[in-house]
Amino acid sequence: MRVELVNLTKHWGNVVGADRISLEIGDGEFVAFLGPSGCGKTTTLLMVAGIYKPTAGTIHFDDQVVNLLPPKERNIGMVFQSYALYPHMTVYQNISYPLKLQKRPKAEMRERAQKVADMMGIGNLMDRKPANLSGGQQQRVALGRSLIKEPQLLLFDEPLSNLDARLRLSMRGEIKRLQMDLGITSIYVTHDQVEAMTMADRIAVMKDGHLQAYAKPHEIYDHPRTRFVAGFVGNPPMNFFEVEVIRENGDYHARAEGIDLVVPKERGEKVVEKGKIIMGIRPEDVSIAGGGIQGDVFTVEPLGRDDLVEAHIGDFAFRALADPALGTRMGERASLNFDTENVQFFDPETERSLLWN
Amino acid sequence: MMTLRQKLGVATPYVILTISVVPIFVGYLWLVINSFAVRTEGLLPVGGLTLENWRFLVEAPFGRGYPSIWRVTFNTFLIATFMTVLVVFVSSLAGYALSRLKFSGRKSFLSLTLILHAFPSVTLLIGIFFVLRALGLYNNLFGVGLVMIGFELPFGIWLMKGFFDNVSWDMERAALIDGASRLRVWWEIILPTIKPGIAALAIFAFISGWNAWLIPRTFTIGAGQQATLSVYLQNFQGDTVMVQWGAVTAVGLFQLIPVALFFIFTQDLLLTIYSGGAKGGT
Numbered sequence: 001m002r003v004e005l006v007n008l009t010k011h012w013g014n015v016v017g018a019d020r021i022s023l024e025i026g027d028g029e030f031v032a033f034l035g036p037s038g039c040g041k042t043t044t045l046l047m048v049a050g051i052y053k054p055t056a057g058t059i060h061f062d063d064q065v066v067n068l069l070p071p072k073e074r075n076i077g078m079v080f081q082s083y084a085l086y087p088h089m090t091v092y093q094n095i096s097y098p099l100k101l102q103k104r105p106k107a108e109m110r111e112r113a114q115k116v117a118d119m120m121g122i123g124n125l126m127d128r129k130p131a132n133l134s135g136g137q138q139q140r141v142a143l144g145r146s147l148i149k150e151p152q153l154l155l156f157d158e159p160l161s162n163l164d165a166r167l168r169l170s171m172r173g174e175i176k177r178l179q180m181d182l183g184i185t186s187i188y189v190t191h192d193q194v195e196a197m198t199m200a201d202r203i204a205v206m207k208d209g210h211l212q213a214y215a216k217p218h219e220i221y222d223h224p225r226t227r228f229v230a231g232f233v234g235n236p237p238m239n240f241f242e243v244e245v246i247r248e249n250g251d252y253h254a255r256a257e258g259i260d261l262v263v264p265k266e267r268g269e270k271v272v273e274k275g276k277i278i279m280g281i282r283p284e285d286v287s288i289a290g291g292g293i294q295g296d297v298f299t300v301e302p303l304g305r306d307d308l309v310e311a312h313i314g315d316f317a318f319r320a321l322a323d324p325a326l327g328t329r330m331g332e333r334a335s336l337n338f339d340t341e342n343v344q345f346f347d348p349e350t351e352r353s354l355l356w357n
Numbered sequence: 358m359m360t361l362r363q364k365l366g367v368a369t370p371y372v373i374l375t376i377s378v379v380p381i382f383v384g385y386l387w388l389v390i391n392s393f394a395v396r397t398e399g400l401l402p403v404g405g406l407t408l409e410n411w412r413f414l415v416e417a418p419f420g421r422g423y424p425s426i427w428r429v430t431f432n433t434f435l436i437a438t439f440m441t442v443l444v445v446f447v448s449s450l451a452g453y454a455l456s457r458l459k460f461s462g463r464k465s466f467l468s469l470t471l472i473l474h475a476f477p478s479v480t481l482l483i484g485i486f487f488v489l490r491a492l493g494l495y496n497n498l499f500g501v502g503l504v505m506i507g508f509e510l511p512f513g514i515w516l517m518k519g520f521f522d523n524v525s526w527d528m529e530r531a532a533l534i535d536g537a538s539r540l541r542v543w544w545e546i547i548l549p550t551i552k553p554g555i556a557a558l559a560i561f562a563f564i565s566g567w568n569a570w571l572i573p574r575t576f577t578i579g580a581g582q583q584a585t586l587s588v589y590l591q592n593f594q595g596d597t598v599m600v601q602w603g604a605v606t607a608v609g610l611f612q613l614i615p616v617a618l619f620f621i622f623t624q625d626l627l628l629t630i631y632s633g634g635a636k637g638g639t
Contacts (some may be wrong), residue, residue, distance in 0.1 A: 015590075045531075049530070049534060050533075050534075051530050051533065051534075070533075071533045071534045071535060072532075072535070072538075073535065073538040074534075076534060077534070078530070078531065078534050080527040080530070080531060081527075082525060084526050084527035084528045084530065084531040085528075085531075086527065086528065086531075086546055087550060088549040088552075097532075097535050098535040098536055101535055101536035101537055101541075102536060142531075145531075145535070149535075149536075172511065219629075241617060
């Protein structure tokens with residue numbers, strides 16, 4: 001089922017929850033709504049679910065406008081961050097509740113519930129109450145309940161946030177696998193950019209109720225349309241600093257106090273002579289090696305595979321990912337090397353990308 | 358081995374509590390002793406023990422035309438039950454609406470219930486008398502019941518709203534998405550989750566109804582067929598005749614026993630509301 005949101009808006013008095021959100025989701029596509037708390041992603045999700053009524057705009061399921069359709073008639077399944085299981089019912093009763101409401105015969109309920117529970121790996125827990133289950137098991141019951149009526153749309157509201165890190169990792173893969181096998185159109189709300197990047201076919205990045213970007217993960221990562229998107233996606237976050245780009249001897253130089261970097265022609269020519277602009281470079285493109293710009297090492301955080309080094313050049317602070325074998329230490333002088341192939345540029349006022357728009 | 362100081366430290370709370378409880382305990386002890394004695398001086402029965410005071414169980418003490426104790430007990434039970442059922446029902450519906458639904462006047466209604474709860478019911482007695490009489494419900498158990506329900510509702514609504522507030526919104530949303538109607542969500546999903554709260558309200562309402570004196574006294578006539586236990590009891594006390602304290606204490610004890618038993622069996626349930634109530638899910 002295709003889903004389309006057209007100028008979807010939600011206000012509560014003066015408080016804007018979501019402002020003119022427009023996007024379309026293809027049949028069977030897995031889309032993530034990504035953003036910090038309060039950005040409007042859950043608000044939009046709840047409007048799609050029918051829990052919130054939109055203030056303006058329309059929601060389309062295939063070709064039907066569903067704004068006024070109550071949740072129970074939208075044929076959707078939803079998984080909540082808190083699982084929202086019914087505490088006084090057993091696992092079996094929780095999973096089969098949607099079927100009970102549809103007044104299906106008992107035998108059919110039993111069979112379908114068992115099938116779904118087996119698929120979730122909890123087929124042997126049918127008689128337990130939620131209080132006697134672990135977090136991961138409760139999560140699976142919630143998933144099972146959302147799938148049992150074979151919905152045409154699956155909604156996830158930060159379902160993995162309450163799980164420990166290890167479990168989150170394995171559940172991520174399982175949910176993605178499940179969605180691919182079943183081919184159900186899905187919307188996944190999260191504030192964790194790793195979840196969005198690893199699971200989604202496309203990511204909708206939101207901030208303060210506005211949609212800032214909507215594209216495939218690689219596109220979001222390599223060609224961010226706004227400074228916010230560039231800084232939000234990718235861990236450790238991108239380094240930003242103010243430079244001026246000028247042309248000298250056929251090369252494009254990005255210059256700031258104590259910094260002079262040569263940037264690629266295709267990028268430099270778009271931003272040359274535009275006065276002060278914001279340059280962004282990711283920590284993985286900054287390394288500690290000879291022949292670079294001298295800076296002072298401020299902190300070193302060993303990550304195992306890399307060392308996350310924060311170094312200062314004059315007034316600027318840069319995060320770099322350094323080879324742990326170098327044994328970089330705090331307070332030392334170090335030589336910072338900048339690989340400018342993937343550098344980004346943003347307008348300092350509008351914060352929009354000067355390279356892609 | 359504890360030092361003397363430590364022993365004193367542990368013993369002191371017990372001593373204080375015991376001293377505080379003793380007067381109350383002695384009061385109840387006197388009640389029991391007096392109901393079985395001809396007369397008492399202090400705590401000691403004088404003139405022998407007797408079951409005379411308990412004659413009201415078999416013989417209507419005020420003569421014919423006046424109800425027996427069993428009729429009166431039945432009335433009391435009727436009122437208490439009627440009150441409990443209606444208070445719980447109306448409070449849970451109202452509490453849910455106040456907790457979950459947006460409607461104009463919601464805030465004012467909430468403040469109103471709080472004010473009403475604090476309101477001294479005594480001042481309204483005369484006004485209520487006129488209303489009951491106009492409705493033809495004066496000296497009628499049904500009328501008495503309605504009035505008592507009215508006075509108990511503000512408390513009930515506040516209590517239930519509080520319990521509903523503690524139920525997670527997500528659970529309701531999940532049920533709505535699963536396909537339940539609003540009413541069904543209320544009945545099948547939310548109410549079972551706040552069972553301890555409902556039980557607590559039911560207990561409060563029942564005890565309140567069982568012990569009620571002012572309203573039944575004011576709106577029924579004498580120790581008639583509409584009397585409740587508390588009114589009935591009051592008729593043993595008067596200014597014109599010597600009071601038979603033995604009978605008074607016996608009837609009092611009689612009124613006390615069912616509630617005490619009820620409380621003993623339900624106190625576990627009452628305690629759960631203070632230890633968190635609903636589990637799981639959230």
